Amino acid sequence: MDAVLQALADQSRRTVLEILRDHPATAGELAAALPIARPGVSRHLRVLREAGLVTVDQEAQRRIYSLHPEALMEVDQWLESYRALWEQRLDALHTEIARGKKARK
Template identity: 65%
Template sequence: MDALLVAIADSNRRTFLDRLSRGPATVSELAELVTIARPGVSRHLRILRESGLVDVRPDAQRRIYQLRSEPLTELDEWLAPYRATWTQRMSALHTEISRGKKERNDDE
């Protein structure tokens, strides 16, 4: 889980993941999305590979990257209890705000 969180902590890597969520892409296609040098792109892609977020396959002289959703599913499952807690709290807050607005309208 730690490697996954480190991998998604960087905005460039999240940009790559967002693009790969729409389908496979070459290194060149991914590099066009960010303003960093090619060695930096390679380092980011290596981190994504090592964390299990992407697969890579050779295609002649190119490398094609593809998103692996399993690690993100695991992360989503880990986050579920926290999401449920915040959803309940936000719902309670919404209820209190609505109650306050109703009471103010009744007073007017």
């Protein structure tokens, strides 16, 4: 999970994942969407591959990168306890708002 969180810490890598969420892409297509040079994109793609967040398929001379969302499942499970905490707090806020509306009537 640490490798995934470290990969997600960079804005450019998050942008790459957002693009790949919608469709597979080549490194060139990803480079065109980012304000960094192609070698930088390649380094980001290597980090994402090593973290298990993207996969690469070779088609002749092209490499097609795709999102591998299963790598995010461990992070999602870890965040679940925090979601429960926020849901409790939001439920309490909702209750207080409803009490305030009743008191104004």
